[in-house]
Amino acid sequence: MTEPVPAPGAAAAVRRALDGRHDLTAQPPPPPPPGLRAGERGLRLGTLAVVAMAAALVTGRPWVLALAVGPLVLLALALRSGPRPQAVTAEAEVGTRRCFEGERVSVRITVSYEGEAGPLDPGVTPGHGVRLDHLAAGPHHVDLVLTAQRWGRWTLATVDVDVYDRGGLTRHTVRVELGEIAVFPLPEHAGLTPIPVRLPQRLGEHTAEQRGEGVEVTGVHPYVRGERQRRIHWPATTRRGTLQVHRFAAERTADTVVLLDVLADVVDPVTGLSSLDETFRAAAGLVRAYLRTHDRVGVVSVGGATRWLRPGSGQGYFYRVVESVLEVRKDLAHRTEGLDLLPPPALPEGALVYVITPLTDQRIFDVLQQVRGRANPMVVVEVPAGEPLLEPGDTEGELALRLWRADRDAMRFTLVERGTAVVTHRPGETLDLALAPLLRGRIRGGNR
Structure with missing residues (x-):
């Protein structure tokens, strides 16, 4: 141009x-x-x-x-x-x-x-x-x-x-x-791609817990006729007195769905940042990060008419994913009427679901309950919406602010107690800082 x-x-x-x-x-x-x-x-x-x-x-x-x-x-x-x-x-x-x-x-x-x-x-x-x-x-x-x-x-x-x-x-x-x-939206910088415990039976770049023909060594096992001799682990063979060969982990791809909370657009009274803007930028960063590792990525936006796109792969799919939810904001018209049920094709079985939300609308917990009911592994990415401003000497406002903070802490505690991972993405920070704690282990799903 x-x-x-x-x-x-x-x-x-x-x-x-x-x-x-x-x-x-x-x-x-x-x-x-x-x-x-x-x-x-x-x-x-x-x-x-x-x-x-x-x-x-x-x-x-x-x-x-x-x-x-x-x-x-x-x-x-x-x-x-x-x-x-x-x-x-x-x-x-x-x-x-x-x-x-x-x-x-x-x-x-x-x-x-x-x-x-x-x-x-x-x-x-x-x-x-x-x-x-x-x-x-x-x-x-x-x-x-x-x-x-x-x-x-x-x-x-x-x-x-x-x-x-x-x-x-x-x-x-x-x-x-x-x-x-x-x-x-400009995607947030993200390079980390946490994965769930179970991965689909498709070749990819993530190391699975099952045995396979990958490149990461997970241990040794006795030699079985027909296995490649180049895989013999000689130190273990010398120590045990029998032929031992390398055991490799399978490499699989992951299905990921990014679920956007567009029920409300909250503006931070201090910075003036929009929660809807930060939600979409974080979602764009997640989509781009997983597509770079050749995973399949889908998107669902809840609020008004539920918009969704089934998971797909390829760098060109990034534009389809983002464009499918741009109708949320059209000439400053923000549609937030009602709440529909999530369509079954939007959440494939075993897909990792990222729910990006400011946790300001109670209706989002109905959506989280639907995801949990399908036993999908889920991560809640909280986008802070800022705290209400108080005038100096407003004792009643200070008490209300303490109650407001306690209510938000209670919501996070409830999610964690139910086995849902909760991370916080603050504007101005890279998305990797929020996702790093998820790399300590694999994300587990709920129970049906």
């Missing part, structure tokens, strides 16, 4: 194109009326002429009419500037429809018309989560550079292009909708 170099005065052009509509709650103006309209220059000159003639009639002084001569002459000269543009159309070419947070998207709008036209004057209303960084207008093209600020599925922008005649008296406005853009 090519990024144009901002020309001198580009910042002023951006401010003019935005016309004050640069906040997240800005909405595009009403659709422009079809056909020709008076331009700003024609309105100014006409207003001056009318005011001068009205002043002459009111005051009864003919010399005041001389003030209208200048605007009328300019209007007459502008009317003879050539044929006005007709049949105005515009087409937009967007560089990419999928990108990550912080990446730029280039857009070129091509304007076609019949006749002669003056300069193009674009007005831009960026979508939510999108920022306009550069704008350049030529005789037939308008070039934009926009930056995706937050993950989600956003309306890219709405552009109204005013096409003036050579004299600047009339204009024809054409609206261009740039469509939607899918912005992926």
Whole structure:
């Protein structure tokens, strides 16, 4: 994707194109009326002429009419500037429809018309989560550079292009909708991939507890006719007096499902971080880490309509997994109505389930109970949502905060007592710091 170099005065052009509509709650103006309209220059000159003639009639002084001569002459000269543009159309070419947070998207709008036209004057209303960084207008093209600020599925922008005649008296406005853009969250850095006790019978990169044809030695055993002689362990053979050969562990792949809690979006009152943002970034890091080890990864989001994608593998599957849950945030619309049952194909038997949640909505415990009822090994990754702010001297608030902390400690204790691993991922830290304690042993599943 090519990024144009901002020309001198580009910042002023951006401010003019935005016309004050640069906040997240800005909405595009009403659709422009079809056909020709008076331009700003024609309105100014006409207003001056009318005011001068009205002043002459009111005051009864003919010399005041001389003030209208200048605007009328300019209007007459502008009317003879050539044929006005007709049949105005515009087409937009967007560089990419999928990108990550912080990446730029280039857009070129091509304007076609019949006749002669003056300069193009674009007005831009960026979508939510999108920022306009550069704008350049030529005789037939308008070039934009926009930056995706937050993950989600956003309306890219709405552009109204005013096409003036050579004299600047009339204009024809054409609206261009740039469509939607899918912005992926930046994955958290993760390299550790904890595994459950039991792994599927598929070749992979994880060392299983069963015997197999892997590369990790787990012990020795007496020689059996037909085994390879190169596997003989001579020190053990000399010590025991009989042929002993190496015993190897099998190498298997893992099935992993990342379950996202989108029941609520809690904003930390101190840092301003969104729990939904941190949840999706942690999920993207987990998905990428397991796909790199050639495991199968699926995703489930609970909250509103349950969205899920059955486990798959391959680096290209990362984009399918992330894109399947982007509908959770579409133009600042966060859908959290109701709670559906988890579909059986979404949680394969024996799959390791990561539940990423801020633990702020009690309904998530119903989901955890469903996962536990299917005997899937489960890890709860808590995303802290911050603590409520208190005013100095608020004794009742301090007591409520202590109760709030005790309630959260009780929730974690209950999960641990039921055999569920609970780890905490704090914003700003790598995901490996949260997953490291899980490497002490293998994750066990529940009971049906």
